[in-house]
Amino acid sequence: GFPVVFPMLKALSSAFTRGPDLKADILDAGVDLKNSKLPWKIHEAKRKDNGQPATVFSFEITPTTSDAARSAACNALRRLKTLRHPSLLLFIDGAEPPADAKAGKVLIVTEHVTPLSSWLASKPDERDEATSGGLAGLCKALHFLHYDCNICHLNVCITSVFVDKAGDWKLGGMELATDKDRAGSAGIKLLQPLLVRRFMPPEVVRDNSQADRVPHSVDVWSLGCLMREVYVGELSSPEALKDTTGLPKPLIPVYQSTLKSNPANRPTGKDLSSSPALETDGVWVTNAMSELTLKDAGEKQGILEKIHSKIERLPFPLLRFKILPELLKALEFGGAGTAAMAPILKIGQKLTGDDFAKEIVPGVVRCFASQDRATRFGLLQNLHTFAQHLTPQLVEKDIYPAVATGFADTVPGMRELSLMSMVHLVPKLSEKVVNSQVLRAMAQLQGDGEGSIRCNTTICMGKIAQYISPSTRDKVLLQSLSRSLQDPFPPSRIAALLSLSATLQFFKPEDIASKLVPGVARLTLDGEREVREQGVTTLKLTVAKLEEASVNMSKEVLQAATGGGG
Structure with a gap:
């Protein structure tokens, strides 16, 4: 037990009472918070409002619980409830028994976190970057407590730090948090049974009145001890603080500055957080x-x-x-x-x-x-x-209608990008939308004043051909390519030849022979060399396709004749 009664902490205990109806459901029996001076348990929980994970800290009050321990647990709840900072543990809800109750639980619901000691053991690959960032966050939290709230934490140690899902470090452990004007040597003396002694500076250990002049320097010393434990392991004795083996070199001057024997010479949290070693x-x-x-x-x-x-x-x-x-x-x-x-x-x-x-x-x-x-x-x-x-439902309901407005945009680049996006969106659109809307828009873009847009329309048509229903495709593809073969912009004519080569399987042999070959043949004598070369290549492919069709016809005629002669 704790023989000393803490009147100052007792006064800080909030008077409100709450039933057990918390904003989160506790999901397990909890595990002991390791190395904590108070017997806190830490539980997995789930928020009732949004189903997100949460953490619950519980402290069991029994008839044998000392007033000191009870006051400290209630102080942790009250302090966390009233303080908000990105590097402090985020309070969601809490409850405590009525002041006259002999038994009950102090419950604190927070964002979902992991104790720092567990995180350090399980995330070795993420430690360097996240540890520096974590320490910088703790420095900012201390500056906030010391200068914005006039509070001394007095419990900065590895047990009071937690890590959220983003890897951010959060300062909790507010059991001993005390208003600055009450955190001098006399106030600290009252807290002796609950202090984590290996994290305490010489002036506290020796009960020296220096603590009266710069009480926040106690937390800064403790932060230095925490730095060492994070990088090196548990602090065995105060003498071990002099050994910097294992600490990152850029951090050593920062670390040493927190451990100056004169409290007045120790840096503030703000000084520490702006150190290049933590940037x-x-x-x-x-x-x-x-x-x-x-x-x-x-x-x-x-x-x-x-x-x-x-x-x-x-x-x-x-x-x-x-x-x-x-x-x-x-x-x-x-x-x-x-x-x-x-x-x-x-x-x-x-x-x-x-x-x-x-x-x-x-x-x-x-x-x-x-x-x-x-x-x-x-x-x-x-x-x-x-x-x-993207799901087909999203594409058809939300994305295509928004993209389609770009087909008529006054900026050519916007029209072009809207058009080329069809390569990715058409496979997810219904046949109805493709036939009634996309193809109509592409027909308009094929007459666009910008040659590059006409060219890309032809390329796009070749790429989406497989997604157009056969009955519509025969007519649309034929019209589109026939038109592009005569485009005054040379790259458009090349695009038409390439698209034709890629979509030959969709054309009937008679259409290839009568409607496409004449246009392709003309381009073998085009004024542009690149067009002529592609024209010859495509003509060879179309002729090969016709040759194949011709051979098949001969086989069919022969089969019919053979069958007829039988």
Whole structure:
């Protein structure tokens, strides 16, 4: 038990009472929070509002629980409930027994997290980048507590740090969090039974009044001890703090600055968080994304291009759960336009098909309806990278109608991209839409004033021919290619010859002979050398096709004659 009563912590216990109806369902019996001074259990849980995973911390109060321990557990609940910061454990809900109850549970529901000690043991490949970023986050959390809230944490240790699904470190363990003006040597003395002594600075261990002058420096010393435990392992004695073996070289000066014997000379959390040793790619990208909305279009583009260049060096959980959602928001609401597409799709390559469909496709689909031409331009340019993840229902209901508006766009590049996207979308469209809408639009584009658009219409027609119903295809393909064989733009004539070569199997021999060969034969004498060469190649293919048909006819005539003579 804890013989000392903590009046200051008891006063901080919230007076509210709650029934057991939490905003999350506890899913297991829980496991003990390792090395914790208080007997917390940590449980897997599920939020009732959205079904997302959560974590529940439970503290069992029994008739033998000391007032000290009870006050500390209730303080953890109250402090977490009232404090909000990206690097503090996110409070969702909580409950505690009435003050006069002899038994019950203090329950704290938070975002889903893993104890830092477990994470360090299970994620060796992600440690370097994420550890530096995690330490930088803890520095910011301490600065927030010390200077924005006037609170000393007094329990900074490995047991108080947790890791979320994105790999972000979150400071919890608020049992001893105390207002700064009560965190001097006298206040700390009251807390002695619950302090993690190996993380305490000399002035606390010696009960020195230096702690009165800069009480927040206790947390900074503890953070230095935490750095060492993260990289080297559990601290065996205060003397071991002098040994920097195992620490990353750039971190050593930062580490040593936290352990200065004079508390007044220790840096603040803000000083530490801005140290170059903790400025990793992950920290830079996270900070850049948080400030993106404040930037103008040119700055946004530069930042997003830089983010794109750093993606390969970042841990996957950070990309998947933190950067990707922010990029999708920037794409949809932040005016980031095309620039956000490249990093989104680069991260998308690392996702499973199901995750891509769930995470990226909905945001991308909504962007197709954007009035911003640059956004739609970027989507169409990148369509080939995500078309396989689009369902036929999405394509027909949401994407095709939005893309089809581009067929008549005043900007030629937009018309061209809208047209070429049909190669990816037509396989997922119904026969009715292809026959009644797509082919009509392509017929119009075949008369476009831009030669490159007429050329690409012909190429596209050849690529989608297999998806056009046979009854419609015979007529449409013949008309389209016959027209393109006479196009004044040489690349269009070449495209017609290539498309004809690729779709010969769809034509009846009599149509090849009477309607296509004359046009192809003319092009063997075209004024452009490339057209003549392709004309000769295609003519040979058409003649071979006719030769095959002729041989088959001879066989049929012979069979008929043989049969007739029998």
